[in-house]
Amino acid sequence: MPNSTSASKRMRQGVKRRLRNRVTKKVIKTLSKRTFASLESKDLDKAAADLRLASAKIDKRECAGFCIQTPPLAARASLPGLQRRGGQGPTSLMPV
Numbered sequence: 001m002p003n004s005t006s007a008s009k010r011m012r013q014g015v016k017r018r019l020r021n022r023v024t025k026k027v028i029k030t031l032s033k034r035t036f037a038s039l040e041s042k043d044l045d046k047a048a049a050d051l052r053l054a055s056a057k058i059d060k061r062e063c064a065g066f067c068i069q070t071p072p073l074a075a076r077a078s079l080p081g082l083q084r085r086g087g088q089g090p091t092s093l094m095p096v
Contacts, residue, residue: 024061031057 002008031054038047 024057028054028057028061 002011031050035047035050035054038044038050
């Protein structure tokens with residue numbers, strides 16, 4: 001147990017931060033699994049939508065100082081194994 005008020009506050013903040021990080025990791029993993037499942041079922045529209053959601057969540061948490069084990073661009077690039085064709089928008093995602 002902490003001995004000072006500032007130490008107890010830091011402990012409370014740490015508990016909240018760890019919970020928020022755990023939830024965020026779970027959401028990102030769920031969205032990436034959903035993207036892979038959509039790709040395996042050849043539903044490219046749903047895969048593109050799921051990729052957009054996962055990418056937005058990764059970007060949002062990166063701005064908040066949260067970082068999964070890889071940098072956000074690498075995490076997003078390896079997420080569904082998709083490649084983007086010459087700037088035609090998010091619907092131009094094709095499986096590799």
